[in-house]
Amino acid sequence: MRGFDFAPLYRASVGFDQIADLMDRALTQDAATSSYPPYNIEKTADDAYRISIAVAGFSADDLAIEVKENALVVSAKKPEPKEEKAFLHRGIATRAFERKFQLADHVRVTGASHEDGMLHVELLREVPEALKPRRIEISRGAPSIEADVVEAKPVN
Numbered sequence: 624m625r626g627f628d629f630a631p632l633y634r635a636s637v638g639f640d641q642i643a644d645l646m647d648r649a650l651t652q653d654a655a656t657s658s659y660p661p662y663n664i665e666k667t668a669d670d671a672y673r674i675s676i677a678v679a680g681f682s683a684d685d686l687a688i689e690v691k692e693n694a695l696v697v698s699a700k701k702p703e704p705k706e707e708k709a710f711l712h713r714g715i716a717t718r719a720f721e722r723k724f725q726l727a728d729h730v731r732v733t734g735a736s737h738e739d740g741m742l743h744v745e746l747l748r749e750v751p752e753a754l755k756p757r758r759i760e761i762s763r764g765a766p767s768i769e770a771d772v773v774e775a776k777p778v779n
Contacts, residue, residue, distance in 0.1 A: 645725060659720055670748040674724060679740040680717040686742060688735050695724040695732060695744065729754075 662676040674695070678686060681699045689696045698721040727748070734745045 657720070659716060659718070660722070662722065664724075667745075670750075672730075672746040672748075674744045674746065676722065676742045676744075677740060678737070678742045680715050681742075683737040686737065688732070688744060690726070690732055693726045693728070693730075695726055695746075697722045697724075697742065697744065 660677050662674060665673050665675070667673050674697075676697060678699060681701065685701055686697070686699045689698075698719070700719040701717045726746070729750050730746055730748045732744060733747045736743045736745075
């Protein structure tokens with residue numbers, strides 16, 4: 624087991640708390656963390672993603688999707704069966720689960736669908752215009768600052 628001390632990062636930087644916390648969470652996750660249910664994360668376009676989770680045995684009513692504090696939480700709970708069944712072999716897991724995905728800034732959930740035992744959650748990264756790079760035009764000749772000058776009037 625490797626242990627990393629992020630104290631120097633906290634002492635020497637301002638505003639990078641989220642990155643350090645994310646790395647800390649990723650490194651401290653228990654190796655015995657359940658891999659149930661299996662899932663895929665795919666990039667469907669430049670700023671679009673899809674999380675597909677295998678949820679065989681669950682109906683759409685058994686599933687819940689919630690976004691809070693930049694985390695996507697997918698959970699499921701199967702209601703208790705009314706009648707007890709006698710299984711000779713039980714290989715299809717329908718146990719309750721909760722799966723968390725950390726979302727980056729400006730990533731939002733745009734929709735979800737449930738078909739053929741798969742839950743698909745669509746994500747889109749929308750960078751605000753103020754944060755997008757913009758090109759500044761370079762003028763030739765003397766700089767024009769007339770538009771920024773305010774007419775001054777004498778007082779008294």
